[in-house]
Amino acid sequence: MRHETRRNEQRAALTPADARRLIEHGVRLTVEESTQRVFPVHEYAAAGCEIAPQGSWVSLCPAESHVLGLKELPDEPSRLRHRHVYFGHAYKGQARARTLLRRFEAGGGLLLDLEYLVDADGHRLAAFGHWAGYAGAALAVLHRRGLLTAPLASLRQCELDERLRPPSGGERLTAVVIGAHGRSGRGACDALTTAGVAPSRWNSAETRALDRDALLAHDILVNTIGTDHPVAPFLTKDDLDDPRRRLSVIGDVTCDVGSHLHTLPVFDRATDWDRPVERLRTHPRPLDVIAIDNLPSLLPAESSRAFSADLWPLLLALREGSPEWERCLRAFRRAVGSMEGG
Structure with a gap:
């Protein structure tokens, strides 16, 4: 779970309590240090998480890692090689959407956009x-x-x-x-x-x-x-x-x-x-x-607790390729294909 680079973004995709639940199910979870996250990093360490410096996902995470966040990525690196799980805001023609998708295309990475983590009827499964x-x-x-x-x-x-x-x-x-x-x-x-x-x-x-x-x-x-x-x-x-x-x-x-x-x-x-x-x-x-x-x-504490409670069970299914995450992957591939067609 990466540090959020937006100055006023204090939310976390996972709370320390839910991070512990993932670890108890066999997930290896690294949490970056953060000067602004509403939950202090020592609570994640106490839950069993490995702790890493801010921004270290860029160079320290293996390419097959999932990098979890909420808001936008920093402008660098220009090539995104990891599997990023966050709200990308890149499929509706938003500003800089094409630039972001090109970065994934260049690095061979994937975007599993949390906005498109939905059930068979299109209802969001984890939302703020x-x-x-x-x-x-x-x-x-x-x-x-x-x-x-x-x-x-x-x-x-x-x-x-x-x-x-x-x-x-x-x-x-x-x-x-x-x-x-x-x-x-x-x-x-x-x-x-x-x-x-x-x-x-x-x-x-x-x-x-x-x-x-x-x-x-x-x-x-x-x-x-x-x-x-x-x-x-x-x-x-x-x-x-x-x-x-x-x-x-x-x-x-x-x-x-x-x-x-x-x-x-x-x-x-x-x-x-x-x-x-x-x-x-x-x-x-x-x-x-x-x-x-x-x-x-x-309201970073209240909103993070509610979101994390929705998300952590779904993260377990990342290892198995569940239908929910497959829908995210298809949405990404459609967006990249549409960009190439245009």
Whole structure:
């Protein structure tokens, strides 16, 4: 398990407790040191893991090793020879997707993208969705109340919930969650409920026949829909200029910015921890967007524990070539083949 190079990424794909479970099943697990991981490295050592310096996977791991992580790889090496297990974000035409796939092609390595670790019905088997939705909705509410400060810092859930408690006599907010039945959507609804906001819960029926007037009549929009095929946008630039628009904050949890599958093409770049909010319009009233692509790291301990509990049993099957991991491999090969065809 490698160190995460993104500065504000404190999550871990495996907790020390689940690392111990893997070792008890005969897995040899090396954990890189990290100055920012939410779980200290001595807890992994106590669980039986071997400890290695940050970044040592590049030169010390045999080519047949699986290198486990969460977010993007460093820019070097240019040739990737290992089997990488992480969220690659490279199959939907995202920025630098082709460059990443070329690196795997050049080095003979493989990407087993955790986004494509699914069952036979296409349902994700290990995901941060609940906490992504929770954090995204929470930030939208805090910003709408004028309580969001930058840069962001990670929290425990109890600390975030304390900030979310509705103020006595405060403005009564309205919010709509698109994709409310999914993991992220349910997490968003939970955060809004904690904040004293009763969300409108929209799903496929509401998006097929989208009531734009109803959408624009809410204070907050939280988008948690992920799609594998193009759909009509939920908002257009004309909607932003509609004088009847009440909508003032968009929390885009899905964050497919730069992809042809982006369902909110009214903005074209993600935000981040240093600048979490981007203003899209000043008139007829302010409209801001929050589109951070590692939202669960706002709650690194809670989100890591939930994800690790899903993932560790699946990692055991890496040795056997399970159908779940074979689907990941096919997705990688399709992406590389499509790139070559283009």
